[in-house]
Amino acid sequence: xxxLASCTLEREAxxxxxxxxERRGYGVIGPRVRDGAIVYDRIAASSDLPVGLTDEQDGGHxxxxxxxxxxxxxxxxxxxxxxxFQLPAQRTLWRGKLDEDGNLSDIVEGPAEPERLAxxxxxxCELHAMGILDRVLLGGxxxxxxxxxxxxxxxxVAVQCSQAGGTCFCASMGTGPTAQxxxxxxxxxxxxxxxxxxxxxxxxxxxxxxxAELPTSAAGAAEEGAASAAHARAAAQMGRELDITDIRxxxxxxxxHPRWNEVAERCLTCGNCTMVCPTCFCTSVEDxxxxxxxxxxxxxxxxxxxxIDYSHIHGGAVRQSAHSRYRQWMTHKLATWIDQxxxxxxxxxGRCITWCPVGIDITEEARAIRASExxxxxxxx
Amino acid sequence: MxxxxxxxxxxxxxxxxxxxxxxxVVRSKRQDTSDTWxxxxxxxxxxxxxxxxxxQFTMIEAGGSxxxxxxxxxxxxxxxxxxHTVRSVGLATQAICKxxxxxxxxxxxxxxxxxxxxxxxxxxxxxxxxxxxxxPLRPAILAMIANRERYGRLVLLYGARxxxxxxxxxxxxxxREEGFEVHATVDSAGPEWLGHVGVVTRLIGRARLTASFxxxxxxxxxxxxxxxxxxxxxxxxxxxxxxxxxxxxxxGIGHCGHCQLGPWLLCxxxxxxxxxxxxxxxxxxxx
Ligand SMILES: Cc1cc2nc3c(=O)[nH]c(=O)nc-3n(C[C@H](O)[C@H](O)[C@H](O)COP(=O)(O)OP(=O)(O)OC[C@H]3O[C@@H](n4cnc5c(N)ncnc54)[C@H](O)[C@@H]3O)c2cc1C
Ligand code: SF4
Ligand code: SF4
Numbered sequence: 001x002x003x004l005a006s007c008t009l010e011r012e013a014x015x016x017x018x019x020x021x022e023r024r025g026y027g028v029i030g031p032r033v034r035d036g037a038i039v040y041d042r043i044a045a046s047s048d049l050p051v052g053l054t055d056e057q058d059g060g061h062x063x064x065x066x067x068x069x070x071x072x073x074x075x076x077x078x079x080x081x082x083x084x085f086q087l088p089a090q091r092t093l094w095r096g097k098l099d100e101d102g103n104l105s106d107i108v109e110g111p112a113e114p115e116r117l118a119x120x121x122x123x124x125c126e127l128h129a130m131g132i133l134d135r136v137l138l139g140g141x142x143x144x145x146x147x148x149x150x151x152x153x154x155x156x157v158a159v160q161c162s163q164a165g166g167t168c169f170c171a172s173m174g175t176g177p178t179a180q181x182x183x184x185x186x187x188x189x190x191x192x193x194x195x196x197x198x199x200x201x202x203x204x205x206x207x208x209x210x211x212a213e214l215p216t217s218a219a220g221a222a223e224e225g226a227a228s229a230a231h232a233r234a235a236a237q238m239g240r241e242l243d244i245t246d247i248r249x250x251x252x253x254x255x256x257h258p259r260w261n262e263v264a265e266r267c268l269t270c271g272n273c274t275m276v277c278p279t280c281f282c283t284s285v286e287d288x289x290x291x292x293x294x295x296x297x298x299x300x301x302x303x304x305x306x307x308i309d310y311s312h313i314h315g316g317a318v319r320q321s322a323h324s325r326y327r328q329w330m331t332h333k334l335a336t337w338i339d340q341x342x343x344x345x346x347x348x349x350g351r352c353i354t355w356c357p358v359g360i361d362i363t364e365e366a367r368a369i370r371a372s373e374x375x376x377x378x379x380x381x
Numbered sequence: 382m383x384x385x386x387x388x389x390x391x392x393x394x395x396x397x398x399x400x401x402x403x404x405x406v407v408r409s410k411r412q413d414t415s416d417t418w419x420x421x422x423x424x425x426x427x428x429x430x431x432x433x434x435x436x437q438f439t440m441i442e443a444g445g446s447x448x449x450x451x452x453x454x455x456x457x458x459x460x461x462x463x464x465h466t467v468r469s470v471g472l473a474t475q476a477i478c479k480x481x482x483x484x485x486x487x488x489x490x491x492x493x494x495x496x497x498x499x500x501x502x503x504x505x506x507x508x509x510x511x512x513x514x515x516x517p518l519r520p521a522i523l524a525m526i527a528n529r530e531r532y533g534r535l536v537l538l539y540g541a542r543x544x545x546x547x548x549x550x551x552x553x554x555x556x557r558e559e560g561f562e563v564h565a566t567v568d569s570a571g572p573e574w575l576g577h578v579g580v581v582t583r584l585i586g587r588a589r590l591t592a593s594f595x596x597x598x599x600x601x602x603x604x605x606x607x608x609x610x611x612x613x614x615x616x617x618x619x620x621x622x623x624x625x626x627x628x629x630x631x632x633g634i635g636h637c638g639h640c641q642l643g644p645w646l647l648c649x650x651x652x653x654x655x656x657x658x659x660x661x662x663x664x665x666x667x668x
Pocket of ligand 1: 312313314315438447448449450451452453454466467468469470471472473474475513516517626627628629630631652
């Protein structure tokens with residue numbers, strides 16, 4: 001890792017970052033407002049960012065509201081995550097021809113995204129989520145070359161959170177709020193005493209080279225102190241927590257816990273939580289043929305363990321009940337993922353809590369199971 | 382990751398992705414039962430089958446009708462042809478079973494782990510199969526016959542619903558000649574059937590098994606569970622019994638998530654497991 005020699009970049013000069021990325025041929029993806037939410041999409045200038053907005057978040061609640069300042073990054077994470085660029089929500093795996101005898105021929109792989117992308121505004125939890133998804137998709141014995149190529153070309157400009165979102169609990173998961181690695185450049189936004197600037201730090205050689213082209217100045221102790229204070233503020237604001245002590249063993253012991261039935265009474269099995277989660281990776285494939293059946297296209301789409309079809313085998317779905325499906329999802333995130341891929345599948349971003357239409361809260365569900373065990377133990381003593 | 386990417390030129394990749402099938406042509410086809418066919422295929426590119434280990438599977442499809450996991454049922458000693466025995470139960474398997482000689486299908490694989498036939502050298506082995514479950518076990522049976530002298534007693538217990546639903550009927554006799562003790566049973570019998578009637582676990586008592594045996598089993602989950610219980614009575618415990626499991630699979634390479642069973646991705650970590658490892662998870666409901 002590169003040493004963190006920090007500099008400052010004034011707000012007025014921020015667009016030089018876009019220009020430098022453009023010169024290198026990157027298409028820039030970053031936060032912008034669409035349909036009342038902050039999503040990740042193409043951006044070309046700082047004016048495309050959600051300037052002066054923040055996001056109010058709670059269980060089942062999300063609302064954009066104006067801030068008192070003109071911060072560029074004064075909000076947390078929205079319904080999108082960078083997952084959509086690592087694992088597109090829909091992609092063509094291959095196309096082929098069919099003749100009247102059903103012969104499959106001329107199989108060609110689906111087109112790969114030709115462009116190199118820069119991710120601007122990735123938060124600490126999101127960098128961890130990208131790493132987790134990398135281990136799932138690229139870490140096994142059959143990595144997809146298209147997915148690997150897409151990932152390896154990415155330039156990452158991280159933004160350090162200077163406030164915690166209403167549903168965040170990254171501190172519990174050890175994934176934030178401050179990014180330590182996994183980026184090319186990290187920015188901390190500071191608005192203080194009439195001055196609006198960014199404290200910048202390189203995380204790679206490519207990041208250092210790019211920063212050298214920007215009109216930065218060396219950061220002084222006061223500016224570095226302001227950045228640290230912003231990081232500390234985010235940590236201090238974190239309103240939710242999830243105790244992960246022996247969480248795998250806790251959940252493995254409690255597959256028959258009555259709490260699964262209670263949460264199933266509220267859960268609509270809509271799958272929103274899996275769609276917004278930055279690490280949920282499940283997909284299914286479907287064959288699309290034209291009317292004359294002369295061509296076939298295999299399409300891969302995000303899927304959700306909350307659907308009945310997900311576990312369909314001849315003879316019926318394995319997970320028929322809502323309780324078994326919520327249990328599958330939560331134990332996968334917090335427990336079985338550890339066995340499958342060597343880490344937790346949850347980074348504490350809070351999206352599943354915010355975007356659950358009925359406000360089901362993974363931290364609350366985990367707490368309820370732990371508390372009931374502790375109550376039993378206390379009773380037994 | 383940040384460190385992977387200077388210079389920023391996008392890397393060209395020429396190898397096809399693991400989700401892209403290879404064309405295989407159907408060389409021959411045989412009807413085994415009213416709903417089951419065995420296909421022999423070779424690769425269009427090099428006219429060969431696949432090198433595989435007994436118990437591995439491929440993802441196979443007849444164009445446009447969906448891709449499904451099917452075990453390789455051929456002889457691992459003869460990888461020049463890819464053999465699949467397929468029961469027609471739905472859209473994808475129906476289309477595969479309808480394929481005619483000369484037709485080109487798509488194949489990916491082989492995937493998954495294998496029956497521990499080498500590990501079991503020197504042992505007595507009982508193979509218990511239910512219905513189509515004999516197909517994934519056939520390569521293991523053939524591999525053990527090929528090295529017959531390396532094993533002690535070899536016993537096959539095979540159950541099918543009716544006599545006409547039995548797979549590989551001609552071969553059962555040959556396996557007997559080649560050193561397998563073969564016991565077959567049917568759930569319900571017509572006048573033409575002179576053998577045992579009853580579920581396959583009932584054969585276990587007749588096979589004179591001892592604690593020196595290891596087991597391989599494949600069939601409906603309930604049958605495998607009862608087999609495990611019955612074998613335990615003879616001192617063959619869960620660590621000595623291997624099962625092949627079935628879940629929905631969309632990719633075969635551990636990426637799609639569908640085949641999870643607790644801490645395992647069955648396509649990546651299985652499909653073969655020892656019973657001891659799985660028993661806890663299979664006994665929990667709807668996992
Ligand atoms: C490792 C493994 C090995 C297998 N080996 C054989 C074999 O040698 N011979 C054989 O006849 N069958 C085998 N099967 C079962 C076979 O895959 C299913 O019968 C087949 O997927 C059913 O698909 P369908 O479209 O015909 O049926 P439908 O019921 O219409 O299925 C619709 C979809 O559900 C999924 N699905 C349904 N049933 C299963 C299932 N049991 N397993 C996985 N996915 C399923 C598939 O994605 C399928 O496209 C094996 C299954 C697994 C997991
Ligand atoms: S489970 Fe919820 S909090 Fe955890 S990473 Fe997924 S969306 Fe974020
Ligand atoms: S937990 Fe909430 S978001 Fe997830 S499936 Fe249930 S209702 Fe939908």
